[in-house]
Amino acid sequence: QEGCDKFCAFCVVPYTRGAEVSRPVTRILDEARNLVERGVREITLLGQNVNAYHGAGPKGTDYTLAQLIWELDKVDGLERIRFTTSHPNDMTDELIEAHGNCAKLMPYLHLPVQSGSDHILKRMNRSHTAESYLRVIERIRAARPDIVLSGDFIVGFPEETEAHFQETLDLVEQVKYGYAYSFKYSTRPGTPAAERALVDAAEADDRLQRLQALITKHQREIQDCMIGREVSVLFEKPGRDEGQMVGKSEYLHAVHVANANAQVGDIAKVRIVDAGTNSLKGELLS
Template sequence: MTDLGYLCIMKRNGMEFDGLKPATGSGKKLYMETYGCQMNVGDTEIVVSLMQGEGYVHTDNIAEADVILVNTCSVRDNAEQRVWGRLSEFKKYKDSRKGVVVGVIGCMAERLKEELMERERIVDIVAGPDSYRDLPRLVRSAADGARSVNVHLSREETYAEISPVRMDRNGVSAFISIMRGCDNMCSYCIVPFTRGRERSRDPQTIVSEARGLFTEGYREVTLLGQNVNSYAWKTPEGGTIDFPTLLKLVASVNPLLRVRFATSHPKDLSDKVLEIMSCMPNICRCIHLPAQSGSNRMLRLMNRKYTREWYMERVAAIRRLIPDCAVTTDLMTGFCGETEDDHLDTLSLMRSVGYDFAYMFKYSERPGTKAAESMPDDVPDGVKTARLTEIINLQNELSLAGNRRDVGKRFEVLAEGVSKKRADQMFGRTSQNKVVIFDGAGHREGEYLCVEITDCTSATLIGKVMGA
C-alpha cells in the first residue's frame, strides 16, 4: 500500500481509518480542477483517493497529466461558463499528447451530460456525484477509445468508508462530509436534481475520520452537508442519531479539535444544536444561516419554508444561547418578481441581524428548476446589478462595524499559514471564523495563540500575539 500514498491505518472502536496524503512516484498522472462549494472540494479528495487506488499520482502540472478531471458546479451560470472555457483550453493538451483523457464530473456532468459529450468531442468521460466509484473503469474505457457516461443518482451512496486524500496545503483544517443530497426543493435550486435525495453517513465513520485527522495533526474539521441540520442516521436498534448528537460526538474527540459545520437551513436550526454549541467551547462560534431574502413574499416564491419572523426568532435564539456567536449568510437579489420593496426588506434584514459576513449574488435561472419552468426571470440585469451593489456596500459597512467592535478584545486564534502579503506575518482564524493577521515570528501552523486585536479592515482583523 505504501506506493499508493497511504500514510497510516488507525483502528478505533473496531473500525479502520486510512489517513491519506497525495501519492508521489512514477505512475500515471492525474490533474484535477475544482469549482463550486466545499462539498465539491470534499468530493475531489474522494476522487483522488479512488484514482490513487488505481495507481495514479496526483499532479499540479496539467501539462504532464494523463487524466484531466474537472469537478463542476451548476448552482450559478457563471460557474458553468468558466468550465466551458476551461474545456476549450484542455483541447490543446489532448492535441499535444496522445492518450490524454478529459473528464467532467460533478453537478454540471449530471445536468448537461449530452451537451458535454457532443461539444467538440473534448470530453471523454462524464460522471455524476454518485458515480465516482466507477471512475477507474470509465478512465480505462476512455484510454481504449470509448467515451462513457455514468450519471446514476443513488439513494444510498455516501462514500462513507473511502478515506479522502487531503489536498489542503496547511494540514490544519479539513472537510468531513456527513451527508449527501438535498430534499428541500427550493424553487431556484438545481442541487436536488444534480445531487439527489438526502442520505446520511454512518456516524461511526465520521467520528473515526475526525479522530484520525486529529492524530495526523489537523486541528479543525468542518462537517459538510447541503443541510446539516437534517442529518439523521437510523441505528440497528431502530433509534436515530440526529445532528446535535453527531456534533457532540465529533467535538468529544478532543477538546483541541475545533469543529465547524455548514450549512444550516433556517427551518431546521434547533435549540438543541445551540445548546450543544454553548456547552462545548471547541465547537466554533459561527453559524452560517442562509436567508436568501428578507421578504416573506420572496421566501414563499423561493419555497424556503420559513418566514422572516421565524428567521429572526432563530437569530434571537443564537444571540440568547451563544452571545459571542457570529452569524453569516447567503443573499440573493433579483429573483423572479422581486420588487424594490422586496429588496428594501432584504436590506432591513441585514441591518436587523448585523451579519458578520455574507455570500451575495444575482439570481441566475437554472434550467429544470421550478422557477425556470413556471416563473419569469423578469428583473432586468441592470436592476439586479444595482441591487447587488447596494447589498455588497451595506455588508461591507456591517462587517467593518463588527470588526471594529472586536478591536481591543483577545481571541484564541488557530494559526493556519503565512500571510499572502507579507512573509513575516501569519494568518489564522478566530472561533467566529474571522481572519486575523499577526506577527509570525516563532509561531507555526496548527498552533493556538492568544491574540489581541489592534486594528481591522472590513475583511480582516489585525492583532498581536500575547505572552503565555
C-alpha cells in the same frame, strides 16, 4: 451529509445530488480521530443541508447533528468544530443549545435566508418566513451572545419588486451579519423558477450593489469592534511578510500576526490591534 429535500425553486441540488443521505456516526468519528492523529485541530461538518443530519448511530438509532457534535466533543485532541451549510427550519432547540454549551463548537454560524420578503420566500419555496428566521436568530444569540452570523442572499428573483427588496435590506439591518454572500438571480434549467419572467437586469444589478454596500458596512463595524479584544487563533499558513503567520479566530476572522513565534497548527491567544474589512491584525500573547 449530501443531498437536500427542501426543493427551493431556484436550486438544482435536489435534482443533481438527490435526497438527503447522512454518513454513519462511527465513520465520521473514525475519520475525525484519524485526522487528529495526523495533526488536525479543527474539522468542519459539511452538507448541502447539514443540520438535517440523521446518520445511523452505533446502537441502530439515528443521531441528530447536535448529538454528533457532542460525540465529536469527546475526541481528544480535536479543538474546534464547525458545520455548514444550514437551513433555518432545521435549527433545532438541541442544536442551538449546543452552540451555547459545547466549548468546541465555534461561535460562528452560516444560516442562509435568501430574502427578507415573505412573498419572495414563498415563491422560492423556502418554507419559512422572515419573522420565523429572525426568531431563530434571536434564540441563537440568546444561547451564544458573541456568535458571528453569515448568510446568503439572492436579489432580482422573479417577481421581486423594490418593496420586496427593501424588506431584505430591513432584515439585514436587523441581523447585522459579520459576513454574507449575495448574488444576482440566474436561471437554473429544470428548476421551477426557470419558467418565470426575470427582473430587469439593470435593476437587479443596482439592488445587488446596494445590498452589498450595507453588508460591507456591517462587516466593517463588526471587524472594528474586535480591536482590543483577545481571540484564539489557529495558525494555518505563513504570511507574506517574514515572521508573519495567518490563521482564523474562533469567529472565522482571518488574523495576521507579525513576529509570530508559532507553527502551522498552533492555537494561540492574540490581541487584535487593527482591523480591515476582510481581515484583522493582532499581536501574539502566548
